[in-house]
Amino acid sequence: MxxxxxxxxxxxxxxxxxxxxxxxxxARRALAYERRTRSQALIDDALLVDFPPDSYLHALAFGVDLSAVATLLVTHSHTDHFYAQEFVNRGYKFASGIKRPVLDIYGNAEVRSVFEEGTRRELRAEVAAGLRFHTIAPYASFCAEGYEIVALPAAHTPKEQALLYAVSRGGKTLLYMNDTGLPKEEFYVFLAERGIRADLVSLDCTQADGPKSSSGRHMGFVENELVRDTLHRYAIVRENTKYVVTHFSHNSAPFRDRLASEAKARGFVAAYDGLTVEV
Ligand SMILES: [Zn+2]
Ligand SMILES: [Zn+2]
Ligand SMILES: [Zn+2]
Structure with missing residues (x-):
């Protein structure tokens, strides 16, 4: 994977x-090297996680054919994770030769309502026909593109139940964990009971080692270490599981080399735009 x-x-x-x-x-002086855009991940060129306003820029920068992606997993409705307006361009005169005519979008009820609001004015019927929204809640599990996917509860905002995802295929599992503060015990209990073993854990590290204490809505290195310990305690991870930290705030001074060494000292890999990790 x-x-x-x-x-x-x-x-x-x-x-x-x-x-x-x-x-x-x-960062502005350093140009591209220090640039970080809004969070999005691509799994095996088949599954997209989140659709920020920077999705178009990502497609240009990394040569992603967005028309070839048929499954989008959305964590929550915040604008840095879901820019619904863009979908009006997925068809009609705006797009031809779309490789996968139907895009399945999975998200919570709030994401659905943002999708409906954001596309209300400009979405043409023929474009709407290629967009299939699935409203999901924590512990929903489903298959897409040969992957087994489980939605899990994040601890992020009282306004909606943000989702984390466990994505498995071919004996490999990714645990995708942003945006979230420290998850509740039930999160670990569920994964342990289901027998999930993660090969890659991707962690919300908004604060990194910055001066601000954790808000409970996001994490930094201190919380990331607690999550890793708890995953170990519940045997949800393996000895060689990789941990990648991401979703950095400007307040945390997320300069690439600085974060790389701070993360490495803790046994993590600091993500940067364009990083590819294989497990
Ligand atoms: Zn958020
Ligand atoms: Zn976010
Ligand atoms: Zn700033």
């Missing part, structure tokens, strides 16, 4: 859209 990190920033991007803090000024 191959996971490509197309975007690795928190909501505001890095440098942040409207920000002139010292981190963002330095």
């Amino acid at each position: 191959k996971i490509t990190y197309l975007g690795t920033a928190a909501a505001e991007g890095f440098p942040a859209v409207f920000c002139n803090c010292s981190h963002c000024l330095a």
